[in-house]
Amino acid sequence: MSSIKVGLFGLGTVGEGIVNVISKARNADAEIKRICVRDASKPRNVNVPKSMITENRSDIFEDPEINLIVEVINDPEAAFEIVSEALSRGISVVSGSKTMIARHLPELIELQRKHNVSLLYDASSCGSIPVIRNLEEYYDNDLLLEVKGILNGSSNFILSRVFDHNESYDQALQTAIDLGFAEADPSFDIEGYDSLYKLIIITVHALGVYVKPNDIFTYGITHISDFDINYAREKRVKIKLVAQVVKISDNRFTMFVMPEFVTKSRYIYSVDDEYNGVVIRGECYDRQFMFGKGAGSLPTASSILSDMVAHHHGYKYDYKKMGYADVPQYTTDVLLKVYIRFLETPILESLPFISIQERYISKSNNYIIGEIKLCDLISHREILDHQDVSLINISRFFEDLDQ
Amino acid sequence: MSSIKVGLFGLGTVGEGIVNVISKARNADAEIKRICVRDASKPRNVNVPKSMITENRSDIFEDPEINLIVEVINDPEAAFEIVSEALSRGISVVSGSKTMIARHLPELIELQRKHNVSLLYDASSCGSIPVIRNLEEYYDNDLLLEVKGILNGSSNFILSRVFDHNESYDQALQTAIDLGFAEADPSFDIEGYDSLYKLIIITVHALGVYVKPNDIFTYGITHISDFDINYAREKRVKIKLVAQVVKISDNRFTMFVMPEFVTKSRYIYSVDDEYNGVVIRGECYDRQFMFGKGAGSLPTASSILSDMVAHHHGYKYDYKKMGYADVPQYTTDVLLKVYIRFLETPILESLPFISIQERYISKSNNYIIGEIKLCDLISHREILDHQDVSLINISRFFEDLDQ
Numbered sequence: 001m002s003s004i005k006v007g008l009f010g011l012g013t014v015g016e017g018i019v020n021v022i023s024k025a026r027n028a029d030a031e032i033k034r035i036c037v038r039d040a041s042k043p044r045n046v047n048v049p050k051s052m053i054t055e056n057r058s059d060i061f062e063d064p065e066i067n068l069i070v071e072v073i074n075d076p077e078a079a080f081e082i083v084s085e086a087l088s089r090g091i092s093v094v095s096g097s098k099t100m101i102a103r104h105l106p107e108l109i110e111l112q113r114k115h116n117v118s119l120l121y122d123a124s125s126c127g128s129i130p131v132i133r134n135l136e137e138y139y140d141n142d143l144l145l146e147v148k149g150i151l152n153g154s155s156n157f158i159l160s161r162v163f164d165h166n167e168s169y170d171q172a173l174q175t176a177i178d179l180g181f182a183e184a185d186p187s188f189d190i191e192g193y194d195s196l197y198k199l200i201i202i203t204v205h206a207l208g209v210y211v212k213p214n215d216i217f218t219y220g221i222t223h224i225s226d227f228d229i230n231y232a233r234e235k236r237v238k239i240k241l242v243a244q245v246v247k248i249s250d251n252r253f254t255m256f257v258m259p260e261f262v263t264k265s266r267y268i269y270s271v272d273d274e275y276n277g278v279v280i281r282g283e284c285y286d287r288q289f290m291f292g293k294g295a296g297s298l299p300t301a302s303s304i305l306s307d308m309v310a311h312h313h314g315y316k317y318d319y320k321k322m323g324y325a326d327v328p329q330y331t332t333d334v335l336l337k338v339y340i341r342f343l344e345t346p347i348l349e350s351l352p353f354i355s356i357q358e359r360y361i362s363k364s365n366n367y368i369i370g371e372i373k374l375c376d377l378i379s380h381r382e383i384l385d386h387q388d389v390s391l392i393n394i395s396r397f398f399e400d401l402d403q
Numbered sequence: 404m405s406s407i408k409v410g411l412f413g414l415g416t417v418g419e420g421i422v423n424v425i426s427k428a429r430n431a432d433a434e435i436k437r438i439c440v441r442d443a444s445k446p447r448n449v450n451v452p453k454s455m456i457t458e459n460r461s462d463i464f465e466d467p468e469i470n471l472i473v474e475v476i477n478d479p480e481a482a483f484e485i486v487s488e489a490l491s492r493g494i495s496v497v498s499g500s501k502t503m504i505a506r507h508l509p510e511l512i513e514l515q516r517k518h519n520v521s522l523l524y525d526a527s528s529c530g531s532i533p534v535i536r537n538l539e540e541y542y543d544n545d546l547l548l549e550v551k552g553i554l555n556g557s558s559n560f561i562l563s564r565v566f567d568h569n570e571s572y573d574q575a576l577q578t579a580i581d582l583g584f585a586e587a588d589p590s591f592d593i594e595g596y597d598s599l600y601k602l603i604i605i606t607v608h609a610l611g612v613y614v615k616p617n618d619i620f621t622y623g624i625t626h627i628s629d630f631d632i633n634y635a636r637e638k639r640v641k642i643k644l645v646a647q648v649v650k651i652s653d654n655r656f657t658m659f660v661m662p663e664f665v666t667k668s669r670y671i672y673s674v675d676d677e678y679n680g681v682v683i684r685g686e687c688y689d690r691q692f693m694f695g696k697g698a699g700s701l702p703t704a705s706s707i708l709s710d711m712v713a714h715h716h717g718y719k720y721d722y723k724k725m726g727y728a729d730v731p732q733y734t735t736d737v738l739l740k741v742y743i744r745f746l747e748t749p750i751l752e753s754l755p756f757i758s759i760q761e762r763y764i765s766k767s768n769n770y771i772i773g774e775i776k777l778c779d780l781i782s783h784r785e786i787l788d789h790q791d792v793s794l795i796n797i798s799r800f801f802e803d804l805d806q
Contacts, residue, residue: 017687020687021546024545024546024686024687025544025545026545027544027727027729028544122541128688128691129691130537130541133540134533134536137709137718138525138533138709138713139709141428141430141431141709142427142430142431143424143427143708267694284420284424284704284705285696285701285702285705286695286702287695288531288694289693289694290693290694291670291692291694292688292690293688293689298688299687299689302544302546302685302687302688305544306540306541306542306544309543309544313721315540318716324430325430326430
């Protein structure tokens with residue numbers, strides 16, 4: 001069997017990690033032939049010959065020796081151009097670009113089928129934790145009921161600083177930026193989009209359904225206030241940013257990204273710092289928990305390496321579940337129990353609660369705990385975005401309103 | 404693609420689970436054609452037509468419609484007969500028989516190659532946790548450094564009763580038997596053999612090396628006394644039965660099964676009750692933790708179903724790592740730090756400690772904490788089997804004495 005000859009797009013943190021990991025994994029029989037970057041003159045932290053680096057995509061696309069393209073660039077639209085061109089030219093791709101994949105997965109699946117090539121992307125969801133491959137191959141049946149987890153390391157790091165180190169939210173955010181666990185502009189992570197894109201990819205492999213980003217309720221951690229934090233501490237729970245896809249009946253499922261009060265008895269309670277943790281629940285095997293480093297140069301790169309070798313051995317995603325006779329339908333018509341904190345926004349008057357369990361009123365803060373439909377949270381989204389409002393999920397089990 | 408037509412050997416707990424799981428997984432396109440049991444007249448907990456059950460192996464072997472044999476019987480030697488006959492006849496097998504597989508793996512690999520058939524056995528190690536498949540496919544490179552875990556649910560359940568419910572060892576053992584978490588004769592589990600056999604299988608897929616059961620130090624939990632339990636409680640640690648395979652250098656590794664003092668900061672500390680947990684450590688991805696139900700009718704059966712479907716899609720183990728140019732060597736020439744409790748046995752005089760860190764002497768109990776080679780524990784095994792002696796591992800990192 002010939003060796004893996006890689007054309008690499010991107011030499012940022014993950015690209016550098018790939019160079020390092022390939023040099024360590026002596027038995028993988030892989031080598032990087034060419035690296036395409038935006039700025040060839042930029043200094044790099046890894047030692048690669050200057051001649052290997054190019055700014056010209058066709059130096060990779062037209063090299064007949066290259067039998068695999070690895071794409072780990074930051075710009076999702078450029079990534080989509082590169083990956084779709086590669087697939088159209090009959091070259092398989094390993095990619096780590098979650099945003100690009102989550103936005104374009106139906107087209108990318110079509111391209112794989114049309115050109116009989118493979119696109120692997122386990123690194124795109126939870127870095128080194130093999131979530132996608134396990135959902136696709138091992139949990140490859142209709143027993144799966146739920147995938148739920150902490151998919152974003154940055155926001156989890158911030159919340160850990162708050163709950164394990166007693167920092168305020170603002171302090172914690174600064175610590176995360178200072179230590180490199182959050183970007184200088186952290187909005188992609190803390191507003192929940194990173195979790196959202198991972199959840200979309202996971203859902204394709206968990207239930208065989210692609211749902212568009214705009215159709216999914218995504219509420220990040222930016223609204224969390226000291227009041228919410230104190231409330232959680234008093235109740236001896238932590239606030240975590242949780243992404244979940246849940247079957248609520250044989251033929252319906254829901255999904256969303258939302259902060260959640262997490263009690264100590266739950267597996268994800270102990271997922272701290274920059275770690276990710278995923279709970280896979282099935283009808284016969286109950287809960288399985290996978291835990292590890294969800295991001296970072298070497299963890300992500302080692303996941304890319306696994307995909308490279310898997311491709312070399314002929315592996316491709318079958319997207320089997322998409323072909324099932326009874327693929328479940330996505331619904332937002334489900335009842336959630338939520339905590340909503342507010343000051344001036346007239347929450348009670350504006351939101352169509354089905355029932356109210358608790359009301360707290362004071363001069364500085366009010367909150368309501370009540371039941372409301374997910375679709376009503378979506379349709380009243382602008383209220384939830386008010387400065388003085390925060391939303392935290394409490395429900396563990398959903399009621400399917402159509403049953 | 405034709406459907407999966409199963410010849411099932413065994414209709415005990417797991418066999419019944421398989422019947423149930425197949426009936427639930429409507430999209431798996433699998434059906435059981437025939438079930439071979441030792442006693443066809445025995446009443447069963449599942450509803451299968453009488454005509455499906457036979458006592459005659461050839462009713463399965465000679466049925467041309469059966470394209471997969473699933474073997475889940477209790478007797479390891481009979482299991483080996485069945486599996487090797489099936490493979491020799493060119494029929495692929497899914498098996499859950501850890502003892503049989505751990506004892507006969509080299510012959511079974513040879514049979515798979517010779518007859519170009521597949522034997523899958525993910526259920527044999529940690530039930531529903533996909534350890535084998537992940538080691539074989541995802542951690543399929545030489546970055547892997549260590550696999551360590553709680554692989555036996557029965558002994559873990561007993562130790563959990565002791566440390567989380569303050570029961571004595573004897574009470575805990577009785578509770579485990581009463582609740583069905585341990586067999587009436589629990590020796591296979593509590594003496595560490597169940598963990599040992601799983602560890603042997605894991606090591607083949609982790610490092611590409613098969614080590615015979617007799618060459619591996621295996622010390623169960625039967626010697627643990629109230630004194631040891633109190634010692635652990637005072638130190639705020641738990642005692643867990645830990646199986647581990649660890650690379651101690653680029654070309655050497657060691658493995659053993661031994662009770663261990665586990666501190667709160669370790670992932671396996673929280674693996675309680677009948678659960679299993681496995682930590683996979685690698686050079687680039689640090690520690691990954693997988694947690695779930697390691698045994699039981701439905702969890703094990705759902706793992707069997709995954710293997711059935713994987714086989715149907717052409718999956719087989721490649722045993723890639725066995726073909727690496729630099730497969731690591733098994734050694735027991737490593738230094739461990741251990742706690743040995745004793746009363747009358749002259750431990751200090753009998754065992755060749757390299758160094759002693761602590762000595763405790765009293766009328767009712769004595770203990771030593773010291774460093775000793777694993778090979779010396781093996782060669783002095785009979786002393787460690789004395790009634791008044793118990794051995795508990797403390798070391799987390801090993802020194803390779805040949806380096």
